[in-house]
Amino acid sequence: MSGHNVKARLAVVVSEFNRSVTESLLQGALEAASARGVELGDDDIYRVPGAFELPLLASALSDSDRYDAVVCLGAVIRGDTPHFDYVCAEASSGIQRAAINSGKPVSFGVLTTDTMAQALERAGGSVGNKGYEAVIAALDTLAVLARVPRS
Numbered sequence: 840m841s842g843h844n845v846k847a848r849l850a851v852v853v854s855e856f857n858r859s860v861t862e863s864l865l866q867g868a869l870e871a872a873s874a875r876g877v878e879l880g881d882d883d884i885y886r887v888p889g890a891f892e893l894p895l896l897a898s899a900l901s902d903s904d905r906y907d908a909v910v911c912l913g914a915v916i917r918g919d920t921p922h923f924d925y926v927c928a929e930a931s932s933g934i935q936r937a938a939i940n941s942g943k944p945v946s947f948g949v950l951t952t953d954t955m956a957q958a959l960e961r962a963g964g965s966v967g968n969k970g971y972e973a974v975i976a977a978l979d980t981l982a983v984l985a986r987v988p989r990s
Contacts, residue, residue, distance in 0.1 A: 854913030867968030894933020948973025
């Protein structure tokens with residue numbers, strides 16, 4: 840599927856918490872969109888305080904007629920919050936609910952790591968860029984979804 844350009848209107852929701860990581864994820868997302876021929880303007884990028892707030896925006900944006908798919912980017916690092924497991928679980932289930940309820944791809948580009956070093960490795964380091972991968976996943980899912988019979 841990779842390499843296929845899909846005409847799509849894409850929204851990206853980015854958590855401000857752990858910004859050094861999430862800005863790198865956003866750069867990866869922008870690169871992936873560009874590589875796939877999808878234009879992302881400043882008005883298509885939505886910033887929220889933390890990963891816990893991602894599902895609300897994901898839901899609102901995926902319900903909007905303006906967007907075909909939504910990409911959520913964040914980083915929850917175990918050492919930075921005593922509520923790691925709770926935040927991770929709620930962010931992931933909320934993002935999944937947004938996709939299921941809207942019938943649109945809502946991609947999970949949220950890092951859940953034990954250390955900042957692990958997060959940085961996944962935000963443009965040796966493990967790649969999960970922001971890039973999240974955009975590709977959303978667009979590939981959108982292309983497959985377009986093949987599903989509607990009646």
